[in-house]
Amino acid sequence: MEKESKQELEKSQEVLQDENSIYPVVDADLCSGCGICAEICPVDAIVMKNGVASIITDACRTCFACQRVCPMGAIR
Numbered sequence: 001m002e003k004e005s006k007q008e009l010e011k012s013q014e015v016l017q018d019e020n021s022i023y024p025v026v027d028a029d030l031c032s033g034c035g036i037c038a039e040i041c042p043v044d045a046i047v048m049k050n051g052v053a054s055i056i057t058d059a060c061r062t063c064f065a066c067q068r069v070c071p072m073g074a075i076r
């Protein structure tokens with residue numbers, strides 16, 4: 001029971017963090033793994049991990065080019 005509520009808390013914190021992120025966020029459920037975002041990123045801040053785009057926030061310049069090109073609308 002306690003473990004469950006801790007997981008819930010962690011999950012809600014994760015969501016909160018995503019919503020407040022100044023960086024683009026990939027929705028893994030929507031990502032098709034096409035890699036277009038990784039190709040377009042001018043600073044190579046996107047890597048593909050297990051068929052899902054992953055943004056390296058340290059490298060990201062928040063240009064949001066990736067968001068505009070994603071055909072799945074998976075980046076917000």
Ligand code: SF4
Binds near residue numbers: 036070
């Ligand atoms: S462009 Fe969109 S669907 Fe394609 S890899 Fe990137 S996030 Fe995933």
Ligand code: SF4
Binds near residue numbers: 064
């Ligand atoms: S916002 Fe721009 S710099 Fe950041 S990951 Fe997307 S394309 Fe790359």
